[in-house]
Amino acid sequence: xxxxxxxxxxxxxxxLHPIAETFQSGNTGVAQSVVNRILDLVRTGMLRxxxxxxxxxxxxxxxxxxxxxxxxxxxxxxxxxxxxxxxxGGAYITSLDARTLLAPLDFFLSLTPSNLAxxxxxxxxxxIEIARKAAVNPSDTDVEAxxxxxxxxxxxxxxxxxxxxxxxxxxxxxxQMSGNTVLDRIAYGLYNMGLDxxxxxxxxxxxxxxxxxxxxxxxxxxxxxxxxGAAEAMSxxxxxxxxxTRAMIESDVAALSRISALRR
Numbered sequence: 001x002x003x004x005x006x007x008x009x010x011x012x013x014x015x016l017h018p019i020a021e022t023f024q025s026g027n028t029g030v031a032q033s034v035v036n037r038i039l040d041l042v043r044t045g046m047l048r049x050x051x052x053x054x055x056x057x058x059x060x061x062x063x064x065x066x067x068x069x070x071x072x073x074x075x076x077x078x079x080x081x082x083x084x085x086x087x088x089g090g091a092y093i094t095s096l097d098a099r100t101l102l103a104p105l106d107f108f109l110s111l112t113p114s115n116l117a118x119x120x121x122x123x124x125x126x127x128i129e130i131a132r133k134a135a136v137n138p139s140d141t142d143v144e145a146x147x148x149x150x151x152x153x154x155x156x157x158x159x160x161x162x163x164x165x166x167x168x169x170x171x172x173x174x175x176q177m178s179g180n181t182v183l184d185r186i187a188y189g190l191y192n193m194g195l196d197x198x199x200x201x202x203x204x205x206x207x208x209x210x211x212x213x214x215x216x217x218x219x220x221x222x223x224x225x226x227x228x229g230a231a232e233a234m235s236x237x238x239x240x241x242x243x244x245t246r247a248m249i250e251s252d253v254a255a256l257s258r259i260s261a262l263r264r
Contacts, residue, residue, distance in 0.1 A: 011161055013016040013130075020022050023118065027031055029069075030065050030066075030069040030073075031059050031069045031070075031072035031073040031076065032070070032073075032076075034065065034070065034073035035061060035076050037060075037061070038073070038077055038082065039082065042082060042093065042096070047051070047093050048093060049093055049094065049095050049096050050092060050095075051092065051093045052082070052090050052091070052092050053090065053091040053092070053093070055090060056070060056071075062073070068230070074091055077091075077111060078091075080095075081094055082096070085105060093120055096221070097181070098230060109118050109125055112215075116242075116245070116249070119193045120238065120241075120242040120245075121192045122186075122190055123187075123191075123238055123241075124235060124238050126183055126186055126187050126190060127171075127174070127187055127190075127234055127238060128231045128235050128238070129178075129183070129231075130175055130177075130178040130180075130187060130234075131174060131177065131218060131221075131222070131231050131234035132227045132228075132230055132231045133177070133178045133180070133183075133227075134178060134222050134225055134228040134230060135175035135221055135222040135224075135225055135226055135229070135230035136225070136230075137225070138222050138223065138225070142173065142177050142222075143219070143222065143223045146170070146173060146174075146219045146222065146223075147174055147219060147223075149166055149169060149170050149173070150212070150215060150216055150219060153166050153168055153170075153211075153212045154212065156208075157205065157208055157209055157212070158205060158208075160203050160205075160208065163202055163208045163211070164199060164202055167202075167211065168191070170215055171187070171191055172188070173214050174218075175187045175188065177222075197245055197249055198241070198245050198248070200248055201244045201245060201247070201248040204244075207213055207239050207244055210240060211237070214233065214236060214237040215237070217229075217233040217236075217237075217250060218233040218234055218237065221233050222235075
């Protein structure tokens with residue numbers, strides 16, 4: 001007969017399951033403690049990609065916690081990309097690839113548009129290094145693809161939508177060229193921060209033309225294997241992006257202020 005989660009079972013005298021061995025309740029909530037312990041087991045290799053967690057009933061007995069606390073912990077691990085729950089098939093440790101584990105970053109950034117200064121500082125740290133790495137040993141295929149985007153860019157100078165599509169492809173290609181999946185994913189999340197504001201800023205044809213010139217300088221430096229030049233060109237490009245984004249936000253604030261004043 002299975003004993004309640006708060007009473008030690010006879011099996012408790014034998015070697016505990018690894019999850020139970022590392023489970024300790026502390027000042028944090030019970031669910032958070034479970035999350036921390038599972039993460040520790042993944043870090044130390046006790047749990048590996050593809051491992052199936054014990055059933056819900058077994059985990060409740062192993063950890064001696066309530067069903068709601070366990071389910072809260074599993075939901076949190078699923079959000080973090082560590083655990084994949086399958087309907088009727090239990091919970092498994094995911095592939096633990098960077099794209100899965102860093103997915104919550106996109107969600108966080110999309111919710112914090114007020115962190116504009118922090119976001120652009122982060123973009124500089126990440127994308128300037130990406131440009132530097134891309135210029136170290138670019139393949140002929142990569143350079144050809146980037147030059148092809150520049151040609152396509154020239155054909156959409158009066159098409160904001162076309163420009164936005166090409167701009168995302170251009171930066172995405174650079175992220176891939178870095179050869180670093182983590183940098184790729186972080187850059188993707190940062191790029192999407194404030195995208196709604198930048199989408200309106202790119203309605204300006206002059207901005208589209210200026211971006212083309214900046215993209216050309218980045219590609220030229222990469223093709224010449226000039227890491228320093230690529231980093232400097234990317235830095236100037238990001239300065240321009242931040243400048244135009246701030247200008248659009250300031251315009252929005254001024255418009256809202258005028259509307260507010262009219263309603264008084």
